[in-house]
Amino acid sequence: MSTVEHRAAALKALIASEHRRVTSYDVATLAGVSQSAVSRCFKPGASVSKTTYELVMKVAALLDYIPNAAARSLITRRSNMVALIITNQANLYYPELLAEVSQQINARGKRVLLFTLQRESQVDHVLADVWQYQVDGVIAAAQLSPVHIAEFERRGMPLVLFNRTMRDQIVNTVTCDHLEAGRLLASRLAAAGHRQFGIIGGGRDSSVATERQRGACERLAELGLPPPVVVPGQYDYRSGAAGLKAVIAQLGTVPDAVICGSDVMAIGCLDCARHELGLDVPGQLSVAGFDAVEPSNWASYNLTTLRQPVPRMAAAAADLLCERIDSHDPGTEKRVFSVEFIDGATARLTPAGATPPRVATGLPRPVAIM
């Protein structure tokens, strides 16, 4: 007499010899039910009797059967995959972004198909793959052109941009208010008496750095302070040192404060100031960054910086995308978060809320800065 275990083993051997996979049909045959019954057992909330369910599951386990996602997505037209397009830089500087997005997407029953970009030019290649793989939606932490955005539109592919803003584009985004962040930093530094600023910006393709820089400049102008010296940077450690020297060269003297477009540049700036130029920070020079990356909090730096709520932003991006996927509604939405001020030890600051210097324009001073 042959038990179901024995017959399962024999069937498995046969299947292996035929170089094919275990299918729902195999399970059905062995369990003595129809193929659709098996299918229903693997669909949550389907109508199956408890007896059938248990029998099918037992046989499935015996055969190591697992439904084939490709076949499923063919008929459901849902791959349950989301593409995540991210630049190398973004992952280097916010490694937690990836983990958070991935966790959030998985928590919503979808998988992440990952594409990392080394160069801007790889975008076209990556998008071709995205269309092929029939992902349900895309989260992009990379610069897309309006032409690319239009293609998403045309194909009806839900898209969420992470920390990228596109002027005049109707598209879902999750961002921090980087303009406000730049203004805030300028306000706080100006309130503490800094007058001459240097700014080390980010790359040309980064809307984030541009916004931060614009916010700071705007605010300094409002306060009637002398125009800051602005030099470009590439977001890396070396840019910080090079940027500081360039600022000093252009100014002919050491500025009161340097605002850097990212923490890594701020740290480069800081190390250069202290170890290479022998400057006292914050005594002679204040240095501030953006992002609050892990090293900014280390004892050797203790950087004055602004933190983005990356985990919350990642969750929002996942949320927003899944909403768009499930609702089939092409409407767009922008979710904007505020930064958190990190009062480190690399800038001379007066306590938040202290009276800032009267603004040159004579405007009433803002009620609250933070």
Added chain:
Amino acid sequence: MSTVEHRAAALKALIASEHRRVTSYDVATLAGVSQSAVSRCFKPGASVSKTTYELVMKVAALLDYIPNAAARSLITRRSNMVALIITNQANLYYPELLAEVSQQINARGKRVLLFTLQRESQVDHVLADVWQYQVDGVIAAAQLSPVHIAEFERRGMPLVLFNRTMRDQIVNTVTCDHLEAGRLLASRLAAAGHRQFGIIGGGRDSSVATERQRGACERLAELGLPPPVVVPGQYDYRSGAAGLKAVIAQLGTVPDAVICGSDVMAIGCLDCARHELGLDVPGQLSVAGFDAVEPSNWASYNLTTLRQPVPRMAAAAADLLCERIDSHDPGTEKRVFSVEFIDGATARLTPAGATPPRVATGLPRPVAIM
């Protein structure tokens, strides 16, 4: 008279109204060829006349047609996807690993399905997804149990472990020789006259830290030095400071050198020694790490450490996996890389190749240390 462009536009509208995708059949109809002809045009190296090819491609472009990967993988039994399983920690400390692996996999015509692990317990969940999605192979930078490994075997799923070794398991791995790295560091420090060592290890589940630690201890014993004080760590900044204090407490004095299981811990140790305990590093205490992460090279640290050739290892992992996938050969292989010594400024060292102290056991001294 209706041009092909007009008819394409009309067909697209029809397809959209039917809520279905553009298929190769649509292209075939519009181009006046068979569906198989269209299929062949998208298969590199297939036998198609130039005329047909160009006609089909033109029509395909007009319709925005792109082959459906799910349907293809159903029949070819190849998804051209590779799962990458990585712990959050690994991505935090080696963010370049992800980018490199991803690039290498893409360069080989495959995509990366990403799974990040927050906890060990998520492995089972992740593996279930891996089977569902019919990936062609898996690269794992996470700890898998022998039971998991056996399941890969059973399902004939190619697997490459990244920087994890499994005793008595027949499995493909790409690793650094961490035992050798630990020995090397101990040798160099001992050669420079350090006698009493402290070691801050890694978590229990990390074979990497264990090997490094074992190598160092082994070598110190061979050299007849007093047994080092070993304390556990969790790979993070705080563990470095806590570890240093624990070592000092256990020893009753400051050791000559502390070997840390990772750079981040070494940096924590360094900051604690300098800023909290007021110790002169390397004057009173030498500190060394492992991994040569980016901050280890910053001016404030300039850490003595060992670098793993991460890009080469990533390429090797991708290579090895693709080989296993394409060859259908279940044979396994282990690729082992050597670390590179980074002679920073946090340890007193004599130049490489200088005569080390005679070993206590009287064995002939090794020909070359590096």
Added chain:
DNA sequence: TTGTAGGCGTTATCAG
């Protein structure tokens, strides 16, 4: 609750 039958969109085979 269960089984039957058709189709998702592609590639592979084979005859012409």
Added chain:
DNA sequence: CTGATAACGCCTACAA
């Protein structure tokens, strides 16, 4: 080189 036809493994009305 080209076209007809049969899979691939599953989901889903629909009928029983």
